[in-house]
Amino acid sequence: MTLDITGLRVSIGGKEILRGVDLRLQAGRVHGLAGESGSGKTMTGLATLGLLPHGARTTGSIRLGERELLTLPPKELNQVRGGRIAMVFQDPATSLHPMLTIGTQLTEHMRHHLRLGKAEAKARAVELLGKVRIPGPEEAYGRFPHQFSGGMRQRIAIAIALACSPEVLIADEPTTALDVTVQAGVLRLLRGLCDELGLAVLLVTHDLGVMSAVADEVSVMKDGLVVESGPRGRVLREPEHPYTRALLDSLPDAELR
Amino acid sequence: MTSLLTIDDLVVEHRSPGRPVVRAVAGASLTVRPGEVVGLVGESGCGKSTLARAVCGLNPVTAGSIDFDGQPVTPLGLRRRKLTGIQMVFQDPYASLNPRRRVGDQIADGLRTARDTATSPADLLERVGLPREFAGRHPHEFSGGQRQRIAIARALAARPRLLIGDEPISALDASAQAQVARLMRDLAVESGAGLLFISHDLSVVRLIADRIAVMYLGKIVEVGDTAEVWANPRHPYTRALLAAIPQPDGLGVLPEELPGDVPDPASPPSGCRFNPRCPLVMDVCRDKEPDFGPVACWLHEPK
Ligand SMILES: Nc1ncnc2c1ncn2[C@@H]1O[C@H](COP(=O)(O)OP(=O)(O)OP(=O)(O)O)[C@@H](O)[C@H]1O
Ligand SMILES: Nc1ncnc2c1ncn2[C@@H]1O[C@H](COP(=O)(O)OP(=O)(O)OP(=O)(O)O)[C@@H](O)[C@H]1O
Ligand SMILES: [Mg+2]
Ligand SMILES: [Mg+2]
Numbered sequence: 001m002t003l004d005i006t007g008l009r010v011s012i013g014g015k016e017i018l019r020g021v022d023l024r025l026q027a028g029r030v031h032g033l034a035g036e037s038g039s040g041k042t043m044t045g046l047a048t049l050g051l052l053p054h055g056a057r058t059t060g061s062i063r064l065g066e067r068e069l070l071t072l073p074p075k076e077l078n079q080v081r082g083g084r085i086a087m088v089f090q091d092p093a094t095s096l097h098p099m100l101t102i103g104t105q106l107t108e109h110m111r112h113h114l115r116l117g118k119a120e121a122k123a124r125a126v127e128l129l130g131k132v133r134i135p136g137p138e139e140a141y142g143r144f145p146h147q148f149s150g151g152m153r154q155r156i157a158i159a160i161a162l163a164c165s166p167e168v169l170i171a172d173e174p175t176t177a178l179d180v181t182v183q184a185g186v187l188r189l190l191r192g193l194c195d196e197l198g199l200a201v202l203l204v205t206h207d208l209g210v211m212s213a214v215a216d217e218v219s220v221m222k223d224g225l226v227v228e229s230g231p232r233g234r235v236l237r238e239p240e241h242p243y244t245r246a247l248l249d250s251l252p253d254a255e256l257r
Numbered sequence: 258m259t260s261l262l263t264i265d266d267l268v269v270e271h272r273s274p275g276r277p278v279v280r281a282v283a284g285a286s287l288t289v290r291p292g293e294v295v296g297l298v299g300e301s302g303c304g305k306s307t308l309a310r311a312v313c314g315l316n317p318v319t320a321g322s323i324d325f326d327g328q329p330v331t332p333l334g335l336r337r338r339k340l341t342g343i344q345m346v347f348q349d350p351y352a353s354l355n356p357r358r359r360v361g362d363q364i365a366d367g368l369r370t371a372r373d374t375a376t377s378p379a380d381l382l383e384r385v386g387l388p389r390e391f392a393g394r395h396p397h398e399f400s401g402g403q404r405q406r407i408a409i410a411r412a413l414a415a416r417p418r419l420l421i422g423d424e425p426i427s428a429l430d431a432s433a434q435a436q437v438a439r440l441m442r443d444l445a446v447e448s449g450a451g452l453l454f455i456s457h458d459l460s461v462v463r464l465i466a467d468r469i470a471v472m473y474l475g476k477i478v479e480v481g482d483t484a485e486v487w488a489n490p491r492h493p494y495t496r497a498l499l500a501a502i503p504q505p506d507g508l509g510v511l512p513e514e515l516p517g518d519v520p521d522p523a524s525p526p527s528g529c530r531f532n533p534r535c536p537l538v539m540d541v542c543r544d545k546e547p548d549f550g551p552v553a554c555w556l557h558e559p560k
Contacts, residue, residue, distance in 0.1 A: 034430070035430065036430055036433075037400060037402030037403060037428070037429055037430050037433055038399075038400045038402065038403055042400060042401065053397075090401045091349075091351045091401065092349075093351055093352060094351075133518075133519045134519070135302070135518065135519045135520055135521035135522075136521040136523065136524075139277075139521075139523075143273075143276070147271070147273060147276075147279075148302070149301060149302040149306060149307075150301075150348040150349060151301025151302060151457075152301060152302050155301075173401070173427075173428065176424075176427040176428060176457075177348070177427060177457070178301050178457060179300050179301050179457045179498065180457065180459065180498060180501040180502050180503070180512065181300065181497055181498060181512075181513075181514050182300060182301045182514070182519065183457075183501070183503075183512075184501045184503075184511065184512040184513060184514040185514040187503075187511055187512070188511055188514065206429065206430040206434075207431070207458075207503070208431060208505035209502060209503030209504055209505045210503055212503060212505045212506055212507050212509065212510075213503040213510060213511050213512060214509075232507055232509060233507040233508070233509070235507070236506070237506075237507040246432060247431055247432055248505065250431055250432035251431055251435075251460065251505060
């Protein structure tokens, strides 16, 4: 499935936050999105799911295949959200309900969207927890979010997003709370889902190493606009925009490369 | 020089009804000297936040000791903790800022703690790279990285003698990370405070830490000068960690993960805690825990 964002503009309280964003996600490909803090990466993801803050004004187009999402009635948008498009939020607290066990949170959506029975849903949930490298997944299934570390909560949020086999995954900084070896596992998982199941991924990350490891295309945002976009190798090795170049030059070990 | 913070053989457990006890910190020792930056790194879930929270008196200590300025750290009420000179920037910037109060007022609390009447909240916002007028806004109006900077500004306002940053810059873009990390380092070092800096971003740790401590499943497995550890990592876990840093070379190479399952602190392996995943495992590693430093590995037993 293809997700096409064209000319997306968002303003909140008269302030223009996105000023015409164009991005294209394709089945089986990871589109990496980097950019300045506050440049509008999260807002772009939220707009795709119709989750912008109250009072936000949106124009432009976001098409999932043939369907325009921006004008979709709320009921149909709900079907798309969580089912066909899923999001891993930058703030894991948004993805996780503090009072419900993670097992309940994982299976709830599956039973609803995939119409699975209780036992089947649990088996799939435990498998997913193992895939995101949660130790003792059987036992973890019955625990509450606060009983996990920050990085574990982030991985649980990824498992929840993947629970309903979405076609499009928007992952907003999904590995910031992970050490590099566990991160390697999660990146391999995402890459595998793209290659084997044709998942389309928007990977928001400020880590250009992560970008280089999994992204096929790379876009860079600044001040509500995509300032550079292209194949990974080109953008990371021959950046055209001064901001992209500045990002690469500012890496602590830039002088070593 | 005497230490500002001395953690000795610390054990911290999480207990919840009907669940096995989770020994999140299982005999960890670490020191931070005045004016020193110590980077604490390790696998997700290995106990870094639990250790940091124990230092702040927020998690009860099961065994071992934590001394700050020669005084044992005990669980405290919130008011007294503010006066002890330890400030922590929490891992989750969404949860640690009060959503109902303007960020300027929250920073002003810290300034009052330090009896600082010369600095304004807007000055601090400026120092962490945010516009002065943000002081009048509420936390939900900010992006993830902006919130982290606000949390840092609030902690710095109190002029702590020990600053603990638990993933304090994880949401910032690469250029801002280096800048804010340097700022934290400079402010700590200039005022003679200590900084315990927990981060998964090894390139930033390398940039600002004098010493680096590597934690695995509740224990510190290697400590050393940052440059030395970087140039010559000795514990097999440290080696695996440094080898898994993804390089921004544009080549699309997926980094290696550690073989084997991520261990569960509720049922740690016997012997060396790393032995089931260690490429260099020997017989002794399965039987006896290497209880020594600076490298807790049978290949590096002190003579
Ligand atoms: N509820 C809100 N009301 C008004 N402005 C907001 C609101 N939420 C975010 N903003 C502003 O919108 C801009 C874009 O924010 P967004 O969260 O998309 O940034 P980002 O690129 O994801 O940054 P980061 O890398 O720090 O997460 C920021 O300048 C932010 O201050
Ligand atoms: N309140 C709690 N109840 C039970 N177990 C807990 C609780 N808090 C943490 N744990 C467990 O303690 C262990 C250590 O958690 P901690 O948060 O200290 O890890 P961490 O090193 O900070 O990880 P991360 O890098 O992911 O933030 C984990 O196995 C976690 O599941
Ligand atoms: Mg964001
Ligand atoms: Mg933590």
